[in-house]
Amino acid sequence: xxxxxxxxxxxxxxxxxxxxxxxxxxxxxxxxxxxxxxxxxxxxxxxxxxxxxxxxxxxxxxxxxxxxxxxxxxxxxxxx
Numbered sequence: 182x183x184x185x186x187x188x189x190x191x192x193x194x195x196x197x198x199x200x201x202x203x204x205x206x207x208x209x210x211x212x213x214x215x216x217x218x219x220x221x222x223x224x225x226x227x228x229x230x231x232x233x234x235x236x237x238x239x240x241x242x243x244x245x246x247x248x249x250x251x252x253x254x255x256x257x258x259x260x261x
Contacts, residue, residue: 222230239245250256 236245240247248256248259250259
């Protein structure tokens, strides 16, 4: 009976090791996917970041108005 217990303990350990490896791979994939969906700010070109900062300043100062439309039709109608 002791031999059977040893075999079961070894199988359990193998399963734990495999599950641990799967979890590590899932974490790595999750990080990659997150970078693809929400890219790191350093991945943007500096010129793009500068333009965004300038637009943000104009909006905050009132020189540029930000419009929110519910759908494309509403935007088309507003733009003529």
